[in-house]
Amino acid sequence: MSKNGFQLIDVRKSFGAAQALKGVSFEVKAGEFVTLLGPSGAGKTTLFRCLTGLERADHGETWVLGERIDLASRKQLRALRQSIGLIFQQHNLIGRLSALDNVLMARLSHTPWWRVALNRFSHRDKQLALSSLDQVGLLDKAYIRSDALSGGQQQRVAIARVLTQHSKVLLADEPVASLDPESARLVLEDLKRIAKEHNIAVLCSLHQVNLAKKYADRIIGMRAGELVFDGSSKDFCAQTEQCLYAKAHSGIPADENHSTV
Numbered sequence: 001m002s003k004n005g006f007q008l009i010d011v012r013k014s015f016g017a018a019q020a021l022k023g024v025s026f027e028v029k030a031g032e033f034v035t036l037l038g039p040s041g042a043g044k045t046t047l048f049r050c051l052t053g054l055e056r057a058d059h060g061e062t063w064v065l066g067e068r069i070d071l072a073s074r075k076q077l078r079a080l081r082q083s084i085g086l087i088f089q090q091h092n093l094i095g096r097l098s099a100l101d102n103v104l105m106a107r108l109s110h111t112p113w114w115r116v117a118l119n120r121f122s123h124r125d126k127q128l129a130l131s132s133l134d135q136v137g138l139l140d141k142a143y144i145r146s147d148a149l150s151g152g153q154q155q156r157v158a159i160a161r162v163l164t165q166h167s168k169v170l171l172a173d174e175p176v177a178s179l180d181p182e183s184a185r186l187v188l189e190d191l192k193r194i195a196k197e198h199n200i201a202v203l204c205s206l207h208q209v210n211l212a213k214k215y216a217d218r219i220i221g222m223r224a225g226e227l228v229f230d231g232s233s234k235d236f237c238a239q240t241e242q243c244l245y246a247k248a249h250s251g252i253p254a255d256e257n258h259s260t261v
């Protein structure tokens with residue numbers, strides 16, 4: 001099993017009668033930027049929750065950085081989660097803190113409590129945080145309160161925080177859902193570049209097919225808990241898109257739809 005990236009093998013998860021994941025298998029390797037597409041209820045959030053250990057699958061194996069996160073103890077889970085960077089639609093920054101202080105939050109678990117209480121992070125940590133802000137083009141905003149930044153800039157501060165955390169795996173759950181097209185472009189370009197430059201496995205769920213096709217190395221399509229497409233962006237054609245979305249809204253059960261996997 002790869003020490004880098006993550007892999008799901010026949011992962012199934014139900015909530016009562018609702019089968020959220022019906023045997024999902026795929027791998028994302030270090031350096032890959034993969035987008036996850038699928039209509040509402042496809043199981044994307046459940047998949048992310050299984051990958052972070054927030055949800056335990058009923059069946060199958062969930063490997064993260066060479067370890068079974070589905071079998072991890074609380075202590076192992078805490079350690080593993082430090083290597084998993086999370087980006088959400090709502091970036092979870094503390095509005096009254098500067099961009100730099102928000103990025104430094106990634107170093108909390110590496111910093112003695114008294115340094116945190118006095119807001120005295122080490123020089124090395126500050127350099128690291130500033131360098132991360134520089135990598136997302138926001139060095140000049142380091143000392144600005146984060147609630148004074150635009151939505152796109154705040155999302156890029158959240159990316160800088162993940163970089164400062166030294167994440168090896170990055171899960172981005174609809175990171176551009178509430179952004180204007182230009183901000184969305186900048187965020188996706190950052191995520192793609194970071195995957196390559198830092199050799200991080202990135203899985204990013206999106207609702208915009210055009211953005212997935214433009215930026216992803218690979219697209220994974222899910223519908224009703226099943227993987228229905230796993231391939232390169234150029235192979236994701238109009239027919240695949242229709243299969244993924246249109247029929248899902250038509251009331252036809254997923255089992256009766258054509259699968260491209």
Ligand SMILES: Nc1ncnc2c1ncn2[C@@H]1O[C@H](COP(=O)(O)OP(=O)(O)OP(=O)(O)O)[C@@H](O)[C@H]1O
Nearest residue numbers: 015018019020038039040041042043044045046047
């Ligand atoms: N905690 C839960 N309790 C009951 N059912 C759940 C729970 N979580 C998810 N489900 C069900 O599992 C299925 C998949 O949900 P999930 O949220 O993973 O889909 P999604 O693709 O993320 O959808 P969306 O794009 O709308 O967020 C849905 O039918 C949902 O109702």
